[in-house]
Amino acid sequence: MFEKVEIYSKSNCIFCDKAKHLFNSKNIEYVEHNAEDQATFTELMERNPAARTMPQIFINNQLIGGFTDLEAWLENNN
Numbered sequence: 583m584f585e586k587v588e589i590y591s592k593s594n595c596i597f598c599d600k601a602k603h604l605f606n607s608k609n610i611e612y613v614e615h616n617a618e619d620q621a622t623f624t625e626l627m628e629r630n631p632a633a634r635t636m637p638q639i640f641i642n643n644q645l646i647g648g649f650t651d652l653e654a655w656l657e658n659n660n
Contacts, residue, residue, distance in 0.1 A: 590639075
């Protein structure tokens with residue numbers, strides 16, 4: 583189900599921390615990308631030009647969205 587989980591995040595982002603905590607609590611491995619890095623931010627904008635908030639979460643290369651979107655997605659896909 584979770585072949586590839588990615589989170590684009592920034593420091594001092596409470597919703598980024600909540601998403602990572604949720605993944606950890608469910609033993610879901612993820613790759614974190616620091617969106618404060620310009621090259622990483624550019625990559626994120628190519629993947630999701632509408633991104634305006636953090637985190638931005640992708641599961642199996644599908645855009646899930648932010649933290650509340652992740653909660654809903656996990657509820658509907660477990």
